[in-house]
Amino acid sequence: MYAQMKNFLPALGLALLGTVAIAWMALAPTEGASVAVVFPPGTEREDMLLRVSQAGWLPVSYLNGNTMLAAPSDTPRSLLANGALLVLNADGARGCSL
Secondary structure (H helix, E strand, O other): HHHHHHHHHHHHHHHHHHHHHHHHHHHHHOOOOOOEEEOOOOOOHHHHHHHHHHHHHHEEEOOOOOEEEEEEEOOOOOOHHHHOOHHEEEEEEEEEEE
């Protein structure tokens, strides 16, 4: 039994690596594009709006729960430094949060 499973380990590793690579490419933010900003659970909408604005981004809309869509302004700064957990490509993340 173990010998048969051992034969599948390279395929399993490639499948896992491929899934991670595709997710990373789909969700990695691109320069000058809108992003989905994920805040910690329980963050109030007003607080999300304030943090995105303080980072120099333009709040566009709320997605589900603790996620906000933001567009870059003239001088965007780090959203992670302003309390965001994740900053994702808006196009890739929108499908996951609707």
